[in-house]
Amino acid sequence: MNEPIFIVGVPRSGTTLLAAMMGAHSRLGCGPETHFFRGLLEVDVDRLCRLDSWPGRAVDFLFSIRHVGRPVPENYGICRQSLETCLARKTPGVDSILSALTETYALSLGKSRWVEKTPYHLLCLSQIRRHFPDSPVVRIVRDPRDASLSLSRMPWGGVGFMGALCRWKDWDSRSSHFFGSDGRAYTLRYEDLLRSPETELRKLCGFIGERFEDSMRDTARSCLHVNRMDEPWKRMSGRPLDESRVYAWRRHLSKTQNRMAEALLWERLKAYGYPVLGGSDGLRRRVYGVALTAWARVQKALQARPGGTLWVVWGGVGRGGDGAWLAKNVLASHIHGLATYFDECVWMAWPSERDPTMSVRVDPGAVRVIPLARGRLGSLANLLKAAILCRRRPYALLEMREALVLAPIMPLIKLLSRRTAVYAAYDYELAVEQGWDGWRGWVRILRDSPWLLRLLHQCVLGSADVVIARGRRLARLAKRVNARVHVSSPVSILAAGGAGPRADRRADAADESRRIIFAGRLERGKGLDVLLVAFRDMLKKHPGTSIILDIAGDGPQRSVLEEQVREIGLGGNVVFRGWLESEDALSSFFDRADVLVVPTSTHPEGLPRVIEEALACGVPVVATRVGGIPCEFDGDEVLLVNPGDSRPLAEAMGSILFDPPTRQRYLSGARRYGDSRRRRPSSIEQHALILRGDEERSLTCRGSSAPRRGAG
Structure with missing residues (x-):
């Protein structure tokens, strides 16, 4: 070559x-991109190329370099064995390690010379x-x-x-x-x-x-x-x-922004032949340029202070019998995973005395929990705690409802934090229009002032360094006030690819009961009352067929729904399972399902993670056109119906269960979606990358197997 x-x-x-x-x-x-030489700065090159450990250590090094949340060889589609075989034929050296990746890829394309x-x-x-x-x-x-x-x-x-x-x-x-x-x-x-x-x-x-x-x-x-x-x-x-x-x-630049650019870069602009609008090279411009440069150096020095604290404000925690903090599995797993990318992690959350879904112990060695206080004085105390935490120059990850509570000091948080990310998971426009009652803290006093709530959301989203949005609709809402928006995979306890491709369960279980599943919180706006009526109507159309409606979840409407089941005579066909808090239980739940139904009527959904989990596991989905759902799925992935109407919902469930062409169409869509999701990094990796603030950077969590400079 x-x-x-x-x-x-x-x-x-x-x-x-x-x-x-x-x-x-x-x-x-x-x-x-390989980020090869960037990774090389962090390792002992002589040890990397020792003959006695060649090529194993070199391959480990290549897999330790990450870009967009994945090992670089995976981005190239090259497996470990191929790299080992290629390097075994080469002389140990840095040039051999890089060319094993880039040359192999070029040859696979039929090219004789590689470019990096x-x-x-x-x-x-x-x-x-x-x-x-x-x-x-x-x-x-x-x-x-x-x-x-x-x-x-x-x-x-x-x-x-x-x-x-x-x-x-x-x-x-x-x-x-x-x-x-x-x-x-x-x-x-x-x-x-x-x-x-x-x-x-x-x-x-x-x-x-x-x-x-x-x-x-x-x-x-x-x-x-x-x-x-x-x-x-x-x-x-x-x-x-x-x-x-x-x-x-x-x-796109204002006059002030262009003046800043010319003051800082006058000589470089002239050297490269780019136009300048500020006139002659005067003393005022040079003084302005020196002042801007000095300010930039101060900011850079602050950002470079040692240590890396992750500060999360999100969700709730509960106390165990031994006084330990407990949390929901999905959120605890996510925050524990994020903590591995930082030196320390501080989690501010709402305390809850009784919540059976909080069953996972928060590791005090990895995450320090600070409970948020309630009431008027508590709201002031929360702001004070947050302001004190900002002195550590943290990387801040704020769930949007919690970010609203901290809105009065958001400018201070943005100024002092190394990077501030707001996680947007619900449709605030829909929530404001429908008078949603899910607000927390002092924000509840604004629930009768829609325009103030809307303005508050826009201020919080606009003041963040970056917005992490769940789905395209929420991304569009955020982009009205913030150009830096990243669409994220769901926070889930399932692996990024779910259970992987599977055969149609109906093909091997023709004599078993057909199973319709629902997973989520049992509360108003979720459309469960409509689902039960639609389920009854569908049973009437298919007499003598064994069909089960399996409901996983809990919430304030459970007793009301159980009473509705008894009233309409569905007692033998509906199962209330409660929460599924482990990966195995959730995988088994999806594995036994024929179709997932998301019947939301008024709840301000962003993009329900249960839809993506089901699709990743190869389960067809019927969902209503609410919030961000129709913006995300407009093809053969999800069968969409209008909300609040039992008739089309019953017809959609029946077509997935009993019409083979329709079922096969949406099964294929689910598999395609699952395949695409398996190519994405997990939400933990995505969020850590976003918080670190540079996708051009290779991202390595603590405990990487690559030989670090000066190691052993």
């Missing part, structure tokens, strides 16, 4: 587009040159105002526009000497690439020793290799080139 090629650049500068263009060449193969693209490697140029002395290194530069504007809008960006400008300046200054002195380094501008792609690509091909090919301008297919994890912010790389992307800052 010829010498490999490295593509680097400040994030959001066009590295993915350039990689896709080069990947469209018949000889060049480029895969996802990771923006962060702009800060690892000396390492690249040490281990690949003859490799071309290509940097793409974009107007820092456009790059910073784009970065500040990313869900993983972790900085505002000012912080993004400072990052651009820092990265550019740290790499400028290399590109000014290294004979195998090449720089091109993003704007020139968009405006004159053939001209710029011909120059680049001449530099790397390849012939230009017309196919390089068509990135529709090659972008799928560069963007294997379907990161939505990279999808533009596969679309036709559009010059409107050039100088977008002219349309």
Whole structure:
């Protein structure tokens, strides 16, 4: 193979587009980002390449590097055994470790030369040159105002526009000497690439020793290799080139923002030939630039303070008989998992004296619980506790209802926290319109003022560094006030892929009872009264057939629903199971199901996790068009009906159970959804990545098996 090629650049500068263009060449193969040299900074290289542990330790190292929540080899679709076989044939060395990944991938595409693209490697140029002395290194530069504007809008960006400008300046200054002195380094501008792609690509091909090919301008297919994890912010790389992307800052920046950018980056803008609007290089501009730079350094120093505290405000806890804190399994598992990515974890939650669903002990060695207080004085005490916690510069994860309680000090939380994320799981617009009674703390006094509640939600969402939304509808609501929104997988006790693909239970259990399941809290607005009527009507249409309605969950409406079951004569066909708090119990529940029904009528659903859990386990779903459900499932994944009407609900359940073509259609949709979900990282990994504030960063939890620098 010829010498490999490295593509680097400040994030959001066009590295993915350039990689896709080069990947469209018949000889060049480029895969996802590796973050290889970043990971190399944390290990003992000599120990990594020892002959007595080769290639096992090298393979462990590759799997310890993570990007978008997954080990990098998994993003490449390369298994451990393939890497071990490849490395066993190579001489121990850093170049062999990286090429085992990238070369194998390029060869699988039928390409003879590999290309590696990771923006962060702009800060690892000396390492690249040490281990690949003859490799071309290509940097793409974009107007820092456009790059910073784009970065500040990313869900993983972790900085505002000012912080993004400072990052651009820092990265550019740290790499400028290399590109000014290294004979195998090449720089091109993003704007020139968009405006004159053939001209710029011909120059680049001449530099790397390849012939230009017309196919390089068509990135529709090659972008799928560069963007294997379907990161939505990279999808533009596969679309036709559009010059409107050039100088977008002219349309979107205010005069103040542009003045800040020019004050900070005047020399670099002039050096790269970018337009400036501020007139001459005057003393006022230089003084303003010095002041902004000093402020940026203070902020960076604060962010770099040692330690990493995770601060979670979410849900409730209860006391066990021995005084230990207890919590629901799903929430306790999630927070314990998040705690492994930080030095310490503090969890503020509402105390509950009697709740049988709180059965999992909170590990005091991993998570410190601080109970929230109730009442007027309690509300003031909660604000004081939160303000004191902010002095630790934590990473803050606030569930939206709890974030409302802390709304009076949200500006302080954002100022002092390293990163503030609000988790939005319910449709606040629907909740406000319908007079939902699920508010907590002092916020309950606003329940008769819809416009104030709506404004409060918008202020909280807008003040967060990033919003983690459950589903597309909630993401759209959040994007009205915050550009940095990330759509998350459900917080679940089931593994990310559920039980995996399975055969249709009906095919092997034709003589068994058909089983319809419901899982959730038994409360008003969930539509269970409608479900029971629909179930009765369906039984009348199919006399002599054994059908069970299996209800998992509990809540204030349970006794009312049990009475309704007796009144309409369904006692032998309805089972009230209570809560299922273990992964095994929930998996078994789904495994025995023929269809899940989500009959919500008025509850402000965001995207119920039970739908995604059922689909991931291969169970067809019938659901109502409420909240975020119809926005998320508009194909063959879920059979949708209108809320509050028993007749279409009965017909939908009957068609899934008794009409083979319909059943097969939605079974196939469930399997497709399950397959796609298995390719995603878990919600724990996603949330940890978002809180850390940089998707370009490899994310490793405590206890990684990679050999750390100075270890053993």
